[in-house]
Amino acid sequence: MSDPTHDQAAWRTFRRFWASTAASNLADGMLLSATPLVALTLTRDPLAITTVTAMQYLPWLLFSVPLGTLADRVDRMVLLRIASTTRALGVGLLALALATGHVHILMLYALSFLFGLAETLYDTTSSALVPTLVEDHQLERANGRLYATQTVANSFAGPPLGGGLFALAVAAPFALGSAGYAVAALLLTVLPLTHSKRTPGKAPTTFVKDLKAGVRGFTGSPLLISLCVLFGIGNLASSAAYGLVALTVVERLDASPATFGLVLAGGAVGAFLGGTYGDRIGRLTRPGTTLLWTTVVSGLVTAAIGLADHLIVLSALMAVDGFVVLTQSVIGVSLRARLIPDHMLGRVTAVFRTLSTGASALGAVLGGLLARALGLFWPFIIVGAVVVALGPILFRWLSNDRIEATLSTQQTTEEKV
Structure with a gap:
């Protein structure tokens, strides 16, 4: 039988994490539409353009399992803070390069790989974190809220906002995206560290x-x-x-x-x-x-x-x-x-x-x-x-x-x- 007081406390903690995820997903959505538009300003070679997307997915295939292992050895909240901060700095760097006109397709490849690596770390760690934030009977509700938020931010709000800002100023969606990741990182700092449960008495x-x-x-x-x-x-x-x-x-x-x-x-x-x-x-x-x-x-x-x-x-x-x-x-x-x-x-x-x-x-x-x-x-x-x-x-x-x-x-x- 669940304890109502404990349930409410767990859900309050989850809501803070949920808010951080919303800010992060909104930034993801803006970059989803703006990044291909940047590639189009640098080249019209179809292979070169699709390589930008490939570089974002490559870390999933190369580093997902090692990063997942890391999420079981290091405090998961710390890893989420690192991933959000890395994305804020990387996207901010791209915004600065666009504003000053110093962007090259190779730089876009490198930053896309960095974004993908941070996203792999964030998504792998966050999926493992949710069951430690809420009670078992709250798990479907929590996952449902996260999926709904991800859909609205990534598919509804983010892409049109990113495209509209790009039309106003090329660097604008990336500057705002960097701010979104920074907000996500700040929201994570108010959450307590959440160590994974290890088997008692088990040797390192x-x-x-x-x-x-x-x-x-x-x-x-x-x-x-x-x-x-x-x-x-x-x-x-x-x-x-x-x-x-x-x-x-x-x-x-x-x-x-x-x-x-x-x-x-x-x-x-x-x-x-x-x-x-x-x-x-x-x-x-x-x-x-x-x-x-x-x-x-x-x-x-x-x-x-x-x-x-x-x-x-x-x-x-x-x-x-x-x-x-x-x-x-x-x-x-x-x-x-x-x-x-x-x-x-x-x-x-x-x-x-x-x-x-x-x-x-x-x-x-x-x-x-x-x-x-x-x-x-x-x-x-x-x-x-x-x-x-x-x-x-x-x-x-x-x-x-x-x-x-x-x-x-x-x-x-x-x-x-």
Whole structure:
């Protein structure tokens, strides 16, 4: 039985962290639209421009697991402060370079890599921190609020603000973004340090041993692997399909590029609602059932997007998909947190996310190849059908009985320890 006073205190602490995350995500959103615009002022070579994005994702593939291991060895709040401060200084440096006209494409590559490295550290650490800030029964609610905030800031408010400021002054979105990261860092300083819970009496281990233990912690959990497969297939399908939505708007629906924002807004609205109410939706059914129906609905909607013949229909379908995907994320991420012991949350989560992020990169390439070979709408049909077909198969691996049995066994083990 929960203690109301303790619950309120935990939620107050979480709200401060939530405010810091909101400031950080707003800065992320502004840079999401402004950084490609800077690249366009330096070069029109498509490969050079896409390399900027690649440099931001490269740290996830190279350093996610080591940084996740670090999050289990060093106080997580300290790491978040370092990541936020690094981003504030790096973005501020870019704003200064733009204001003085001393920007080179190589500098943009280096700073993009730095932003990506700090983001990898921040995201890996923050996902491991949330379960230590709130009570177990508050986990879905907390994750839902964070996902909703991330969606609004990254997809709704940030990109239009960044683009508008860029039109006024090239350095403006980066100056404001630097201020946003600085505010996030300041808000983190008022939060108490949060040490991960280590097993009492256990001898200190080396970094390499901890890293290997994190990999074993992932590979030794069939349920975690199954959940990773679910997330990985979802990311692959989303990347394969959503990477072609802009072309769908402009070429197949013969609309202006400006209307692409309307379509994205539809997806953002659905994602916001899913993040806000996903925990309540999840309580109506058991976790495995929620993961099943959200997977099947997402696959059906993805296929329908390929057949949409009007912008409003396309935007509505994006909203539905955003809702079910965020609902699934709230339930899935909360389940993942319960499956991993606190002292291993950082490194095991990092292994998990490295694999799912790699699936996103593969999906983007797959979508382009399918569109080139078969036509623009076929990638939506194919990946949607694959997701629907795999739903029942995944449900066998992520059945309610398996989830409950694994959680029960883990709880018993932790109580003995």
